[in-house]
Amino acid sequence: MSGPSDYQPSHPVLKWIERRLPIFGFMHSSFVAYPTPRNLNYWWTFGAILSFMLAVQIVTGVVLAMHYTPNADLAFHSVEGIVRDVNYGWLLRNMHAAGASMFFFAVYVHMFRGLYYGSYKEPREVLWILGVIIYLLMMATGFMGYVLPWGQMSFWGATVITNLFSAIPFFGDTIVTWLWGGYSVGNPTLNRFFSLHYLLPFVIAGVVVLHVWALHVAGQNNPAGVEPKTEKDTVPFTPYATIKDMFGVTCFAILFAWFIFYMPNYLGDADNYIPANPGVTPAHIVPEWYYLPFYAILRSIPNKLAGVVAMFSSILVLVFLPWLDSAKTRSCRYRPLAKQFFWIFVVVCILLGYLGAQPPEGVYVVAARVLTVYYFAYFLILMPLLSRIERPRPVPNSIADDVLARTGSKATPMVSTVIALVVGGALLAGSVQNARAAEETTPPRNQWSFAGPFGKYDRGALQRGLKIYKEVCSNCHALSYVAFRNLADPGGPGYSQAQVAALAAEYKIKDGPNDQGDMFERPGRPADYFPSPFPNEQAARAANGGAAPPDLSLITKARSYERGFPWFIFDFFTQYQEQGPDYVAAILQGFEENPPAGVTIPEGSYYNKYFPGHAIKMPPPLSDGQVTFDDGSPATLPQYAKDVTTFLMWAAEPHMEARKHLGMQVFVFLIIFAGLMYFTKKKVWSAVH
Amino acid sequence: MTTASSADNPTRRDFLFVATGAAAAVGTVLTAWPFIHQMNPDASTIAAGAPIEVDLTPIAEGQDIKVFWRGKPIYISHRTQKQIEEARSVPVATLPDPQSDESRVKSGHEQWLVVIGICTHLGCIPIAHEGNYDGFFCPCHGSQYDSSGRIRQGPAPANLVVPPYQFVSDSKIQIG
Numbered sequence: 124m125s126g127p128s129d130y131q132p133s134h135p136v137l138k139w140i141e142r143r144l145p146i147f148g149f150m151h152s153s154f155v156a157y158p159t160p161r162n163l164n165y166w167w168t169f170g171a172i173l174s175f176m177l178a179v180q181i182v183t184g185v186v187l188a189m190h191y192t193p194n195a196d197l198a199f200h201s202v203e204g205i206v207r208d209v210n211y212g213w214l215l216r217n218m219h220a221a222g223a224s225m226f227f228f229a230v231y232v233h234m235f236r237g238l239y240y241g242s243y244k245e246p247r248e249v250l251w252i253l254g255v256i257i258y259l260l261m262m263a264t265g266f267m268g269y270v271l272p273w274g275q276m277s278f279w280g281a282t283v284i285t286n287l288f289s290a291i292p293f294f295g296d297t298i299v300t301w302l303w304g305g306y307s308v309g310n311p312t313l314n315r316f317f318s319l320h321y322l323l324p325f326v327i328a329g330v331v332v333l334h335v336w337a338l339h340v341a342g343q344n345n346p347a348g349v350e351p352k353t354e355k356d357t358v359p360f361t362p363y364a365t366i367k368d369m370f371g372v373t374c375f376a377i378l379f380a381w382f383i384f385y386m387p388n389y390l391g392d393a394d395n396y397i398p399a400n401p402g403v404t405p406a407h408i409v410p411e412w413y414y415l416p417f418y419a420i421l422r423s424i425p426n427k428l429a430g431v432v433a434m435f436s437s438i439l440v441l442v443f444l445p446w447l448d449s450a451k452t453r454s455c456r457y458r459p460l461a462k463q464f465f466w467i468f469v470v471v472c473i474l475l476g477y478l479g480a481q482p483p484e485g486v487y488v489v490a491a492r493v494l495t496v497y498y499f500a501y502f503l504i505l506m507p508l509l510s511r512i513e514r515p516r517p518v519p520n521s522i523a524d525d526v527l528a529r530t531g532s533k534a535t536p537m538v539s540t541v542i543a544l545v546v547g548g549a550l551l552a553g554s555v556q557n558a559r560a561a562e563e564t565t566p567p568r569n570q571w572s573f574a575g576p577f578g579k580y581d582r583g584a585l586q587r588g589l590k591i592y593k594e595v596c597s598n599c600h601a602l603s604y605v606a607f608r609n610l611a612d613p614g615g616p617g618y619s620q621a622q623v624a625a626l627a628a629e630y631k632i633k634d635g636p637n638d639q640g641d642m643f644e645r646p647g648r649p650a651d652y653f654p655s656p657f658p659n660e661q662a663a664r665a666a667n668g669g670a671a672p673p674d675l676s677l678i679t680k681a682r683s684y685e686r687g688f689p690w691f692i693f694d695f696f697t698q699y700q701e702q703g704p705d706y707v708a709a710i711l712q713g714f715e716e717n718p719p720a721g722v723t724i725p726e727g728s729y730y731n732k733y734f735p736g737h738a739i740k741m742p743p744p745l746s747d748g749q750v751t752f753d754d755g756s757p758a759t760l761p762q763y764a765k766d767v768t769t770f771l772m773w774a775a776e777p778h779m780e781a782r783k784h785l786g787m788q789v790f791v792f793l794i795i796f797a798g799l800m801y802f803t804k805k806k807v808w809s810a811v812h
Numbered sequence: 813m814t815t816a817s818s819a820d821n822p823t824r825r826d827f828l829f830v831a832t833g834a835a836a837a838v839g840t841v842l843t844a845w846p847f848i849h850q851m852n853p854d855a856s857t858i859a860a861g862a863p864i865e866v867d868l869t870p871i872a873e874g875q876d877i878k879v880f881w882r883g884k885p886i887y888i889s890h891r892t893q894k895q896i897e898e899a900r901s902v903p904v905a906t907l908p909d910p911q912s913d914e915s916r917v918k919s920g921h922e923q924w925l926v927v928i929g930i931c932t933h934l935g936c937i938p939i940a941h942e943g944n945y946d947g948f949f950c951p952c953h954g955s956q957y958d959s960s961g962r963i964r965q966g967p968a969p970a971n972l973v974v975p976p977y978q979f980v981s982d983s984k985i986q987i988g
Contacts, residue, residue, distance in 0.1 A: 186847055190854070208855040211846035608859050650859035796839060799832040806825055 130156070153339060158357035159364045160345035161811055162526045166236040167343065168371025169229050175372050176226040177331065181324050183219040184268075191271065193317035195310040198273040199398045203604050203676075206778070213778045214383070214785070221382035223265055224390045227413035229375070230258060238444075239465055241453030242344040248445040250337040255441045257330050262414070262438075264323040267316040269411060274395030279408050281308045281316075287421075290428040307401065347525040348453025349518055356522035358811055366807045370800040377793050384786025385576055385698050388680065393703065396681035396775075397673075406735075407482065415479030416472050420498065422483050423491040433495070440502045448506040452515035460513045468501045477688075566709030566733050569765070571701050573772060576787065579780055580773050585616035587752050588770020591763055594750050596675065599667060599741075601655035604676035605774050608649040614780035615773055623649050630654060668727050670740035679703040679772045703775075704768045709733040711764040714743040863988030865980065868924065876940050878929060881987050885929040885937055886975060887948075887961075888985075895946055895959035896922055902958070909971045913960040916974050926977050926985065927961040933968035948972065 130151040132141055141147050190209050192201040205212040234254070237243055243251035270281045285302050289295040304311030342351065351357050358364075382389065390412060394405045410418050417434050424430035440447075455462040475494050481487040519525040572581040589610070592602065607627040610618045618626070630647035632654060637643055647654075655674075657663040663671040673681075683703040686694060694700070710733050718730040718737070728738040745763045756762055773779070853861075861882040868888070871877055876889040891899075899913040917925060929937050929948075936952035943949035944965075945958035955966030962971040977987045 182847065186850055189851065204854070204856065208857075210849045210852055210854060212850065212854070214846055215850060606856075606859065608855075612855075648862065650856075650862055792835075792839060792842075796832075796835050799828070799835055802828055803832045806828055 171368035278399035393683035419479035
């Protein structure tokens with residue numbers, strides 16, 4: 124490929140292999156001796172970061188696939204089984220879900236770096252186009268992966284995106300039916316998405332090989348945009364770039380760990396904790412944050428086919444960039460006009476992302492249209508225009524000259540742009556949260572014992588909450604993902620095995636058929652799950668005026684609501700993520716005898732201050748004195764609300780304490796390791812600086 | 813890879829490189845553990861493998877039943893007096909896998925034989941009440957077990973395994 128290597132291994136066995144398959148020489152010339160420009164900045168570590176993330180996603184994905192069931196009736200349950208029962212299952216799931224977001228974050232940084240420094244220009248056009256292909260494959264993979272948990276957003280996101288293809292004239296509906304494998308999104312769709320989701324990452328890996336090959340033919344671009352001329356311009360890839368990349372990966376891993384261990388649901392949608400229901404569409408269908416800008420472009424065009432064409436075009440236009448921008452100067456560092464328009468473009472992309480999460484009404488629509496025009500104008504009008512009229516500044520003579528001229532001033536631009544990007548990224552990611560911001564009264568914030576990085580469940584509250592569930596809630600609400608044995612697990616209510624066995628034995632569990640073919644009842648065992656009060660959903664509806672009481676196993680995660688801008692930025696740093704528990708506690712205490720003036724509640728419903736629409740079918744379930752506690756805690760409604768909500772938070776996330784505990788250990792390790800890597804990098808590079 | 817001036821401490825640089833390398837190695841091993849451990853049985857599988865109780869009253873003398881525990885078939889035989897005597901009359905030293913009948917049953921409950929029905933050769937399920945020894949016969953490769961579940965002839969190397977069990981009452985056992 125490249126690299127000045129007449130490498131011959133010294134060991135006779137390696138020599139034997141080398142003669143028959145020269146893999147060691149190949150590795151040496153590509154990744155050890157390979158000449159790398161010595162003036163690369165940290166934006167160039169994102170290639171290695173992306174390779175790392177692809178490996179992480181493949182490894183965690185393969186391992187998750189050992190426990191996942193791709194059937195519409197079993198998928199949601201199998202994901203909960205992974206999180207609750209598989210050893211470290213919660214960790215693997217968080218790594219894979221957060222990993223997808225981190226993968227896209229890194230790819231956007233990588234792409235913007237390419238735009239800014241002109242890495243798409245001659246002779247790197249094919250390298251750039253291979254990158255666009257990788258990006259498209261990533262989008263397909265991410266979309267299909269999100270469908271697999273088969274939550275509400277999985278199902279309805281699949282419905283919306285597959286329906287896009289119905290815009291194609293003549294063949295549209297045939298194609299959609301072909302994609303679905305049926306008359307709507309269903310089990311055939313899920314099965315094939317699982318197969319393709321497993322396949323595509325390996326296709327991505329193959330295209331990445333081509334991408335790195337194309338890169339090695341041309342050599343890396345560099346911040347000055349001047350090709351290497353002499354040996355003074357480059358350093359061998361190992362150890363210089365290797366060590367620097369490892370340091371970059373470690374810093375990235377710290378951000379990754381923040382999501383995995385402390386904010387696992389920040390980037391997701393609460394509705395995906397509700398099993399898919401083909402009969403109920405969520406109030407706001409929002410894709411994951413990394414698709415938002417394209418979603419905004421799609422919705423800003425009032426015509427169905429034109430909107431779809433615009434959305435796909437917004438990605439395909441990237442392919443033509445090397446020909447749209449024919450300026451001789453590569454790097455925007457020396458292109459004062461192009462540089463400004465570039466930063467405006469970055470802001471436009473972030474704002475488009477924000478708008479993609481807003482309801483398509485009023486000023487949001489107008490803004491999205493304006494920004495869509497800028498998006499296309501940037502590529503189709505500005506780039507060609509600037510190529511002709513812009514007068515660039517003089518570029519350095521060589522990379523070596525560039526390094527000498529810039530010594531000392533390199534650090535600051537990187538730090539400030541990192542901060543800008545983190546804030547921008549947080550804005551974009553958090554804007555998903557804005558979709559359902561306070562249309563109703565916001566629930567009051569409570570102090571929860573489990574909040575924050577050192578949060579723990581209050582054992583007493585868990586036990587009292589269990590009592591409330593058993594005596595009151597269980598009459599109508601199931602808790603079917605919680606088994607009696609979980610009550611003895613660490614990080615939970617802390618019952619002993621004997622107490623759990625006794626508690627289980629109080630329940631009558633339906634079992635069978637016996638040898639006569641009949642179903643029978645037997646006392647519960649620790650392995651059994653809390654039984655549902657109704658045999659099926661129809662019975663639940665019939666007994667409750669047409670509204671089925673939801674299963675409470677995941678309710679505190681399913682009822683999280685979004686806080687608008689700018690609160691979601693602060694929440695990212697303060698780790699506030701207790702919106703769900705605040706909502707549940709508020710509902711329990713939010714009943715009012717008399718609705719406010721002018722508000723009418725239909726017959727059979729009750730007024731609740733915090734319930735969306737204010738008319739809830741559930742009568743006030745709790746009141747003072749209803750449940751007495753053995754530990755003497757006050758028998759008041761606020762106490763009940765606090766305790767049962769704490770219990771339900773544990774039911775939704777039994778491994779929270781383990782997650783935070785391991786997170787602290789991982790953070791300590793990563794920070795120490797990042798420090799070691801930093802000094803190692805400095806030491807290695809001291810020879811060159 | 814040139815070093816600038818090596819007049820000062822080469823050992824400090826080495827210490828840094830060794831420390832970083834060691835931290836990387838430790839980190840890699842610790843990271844690998846969850847990926848390995850996730851393949852071990854998960855909590856629901858372990859819970860499903862909890863001990864089971866079997867009621868012996870429906871099993872008549874000379875009869876046997878097969879129950880499943882942890883995915884394995886378990887024969888529970890109500891032995892006749894003849895079968896018990898046959899099992900006890902064999903000189904233990906002549907057996908391919910020497911074991912006395914007394915050690916394979918619970919004292920006071922000698923008529924009950926509880927064995928895992930998996931041939932110790934290559935894992936097929938032997939058929940009860942077959943073979944020359946009024947015990948079990950494995951159709952796959954011809955191993956023959958006696959009325960105490962011990963191997964008498966054939967390629968199997970060991971006696972049928974006795975699972976952990978105890979009598980919670982005269983008519984009920986708990987397996988596991």
